[in-house]
Amino acid sequence: MKAKSIKGKSPEEIKSEMEQSMADGFKPTLAIVFLSVSQDRKTICKILDAHGIAIFGATTSGEFIDEVTEKGTVVMLLLDMKKDHFQIYLEDFPEKNYRETASGIAKRAKAKFTKPAFLISGSHMETDAEQLLFGFEDVVGKEVNVYGGMASDDYTFTEQFVFTNGMESKQGIVALALDENKILIRGRATCGWNAVGTEKTVTKSEGNHVFTVDDVPVLDLTTKYGGLENVSPDNQGLLLEIAASLPLQLQREKGDPVMRPGLVVDWSDRSFYCSGSVPQGSKVRFSIPPDFDVMEKVIKGVEELKASEMPEADALIVFSCAGRILSFGPMMNMEIEGVKNVWCVPMAGMFSNAELGRATGGNLEMHNLTTCCIALKER
DSSP states (O other), X not given: OOEEEEEESSHHHHXXXXXXXXXXXXXXXXXEEEEOTTSOHHHHHHHHHHTTOEEEEEEOSOEESSSSOBSSOEEEEEEOOOGGGEEEEEEEOTTOOHHHHHHHHHHHHHHHOSSEEEEEEEOOTTOOHHHHHHHHHHHHOTTOOEEEEEOOOTTOOSOOOEEETTEEESSEEEEEEEXXXXXXXXXXXXXXXXXXXXXXXXXXXXXXEEEEETTEEHHHHHHHHHTOOOOSTTOTTHHHHHHHHSOEEEOOSSSOOEEEOEEEEETTTTEEEESSOOOTTOEEEEEEOOOTHHHHHHHHXXXXXXXXXXXXXXXXXXXXXXXXXXXXXXXXXXXXXXXXXXXXOOEEEEEESEEEEEBTTSOEEEESSOEEEEEEEEO
C-alpha cells in the first residue's frame, strides 16, 4: 500500500498538492482528512469526490504531516488501499445512544469482514467516547482493534464535525472499518500526566456527567483546588483552563489511571461533562501537566510498538490532545519528529479533544491529554 501526505491553507492549495501527488500515477482510494473548522469542508470533499476518493474526516485544533504544526489548515493522508479492504460509516447519535450506535456499525462491518478493525472519530462535547468503544467490543470482542480521536474546533468548544463523502455530523461518529486479514492496524496511547493531592470520591455521577466529588459540586471543588478566578459563563477561557490545566485523573484497580477533564459545564448545578465515563463511587485525583520528559516516553512507546508488533508500516496517523500543545508549545515539534522517525513513512495528525486507543498493556479506553499513534500496513 502506497501513502502520501499533503497539506494546504485553502482548497485551491489542496487541489494543487493532490494533482502533484498523483502526477506519477499514484491513485489514492482513501483520504484521512484533518482540517480546521474555518476551512471549507464541502469544497475539500468535492475535490476528493471528483477523484472517487473515500473520506474519513474530522475537524481539529491543529494539524500536521511532519514536525511542523499548523493551525487553520488542511492535512491529508492519501492511501491507495484496495476498496475491498475498507468501508466508511457515518452515524448520528442525537439521543446519546453512543453504545448502540457503535454496535450497529460494528455489526455491519462484521457482516462484511470476518475480522474488522476500526479507526474512529466522534463529535460533540458531551459525547461519552468510552461508550463508543464498548459498542465495538460488544460485537467484535475485547481484543478488537479500535483507535482514533474526538473532533475538535480550534479551541472554541462550540461545534465539532466528523464527515465523509456527502455527509457530516456535529453529533455523531465516522468510522473507517478495515479488513484486518488484509490491513494490519496497531496503536499505542501514552499519557504521562502527574496525579497530585489525595484521592477523592465521586459521590454523584451518571455516565460521563459528574455532579459532585466528596459531596461538593465538581466545579466548586476544581475552582477551590486550582485557585481559579472569574468562574462564570462569561469567562470564555474557563473550559480550556479546566481541561488543560486541572483535569481529573480516574484511578483504576488494574492498569494505569485515565484522564477525565471537564469539557462542558452545567451552570445550573455546577457539574460538568467529561469525555468518558466517571462511575459513581470511583476514586479521582487532580492532575498537573507532565514534565518535558513525557515526550521521550511517547517516542519510546512508539519504538516499543514497532519492535514488538509492527516492524514495518506503510503510514502513520496521530491523535494528540489539544491540551498537550498548550502545555508544551513549540516543544511538541520534537515529539512529532521523533514519532515520525520511528518508521519514516507518510503521516497525518491532529490535535483532538480526546484520544481512543489501548494504553501500554491495558484495555481499550478513552484517554485525554494523551498521544495516540496508529500505524497501518498492508499484509
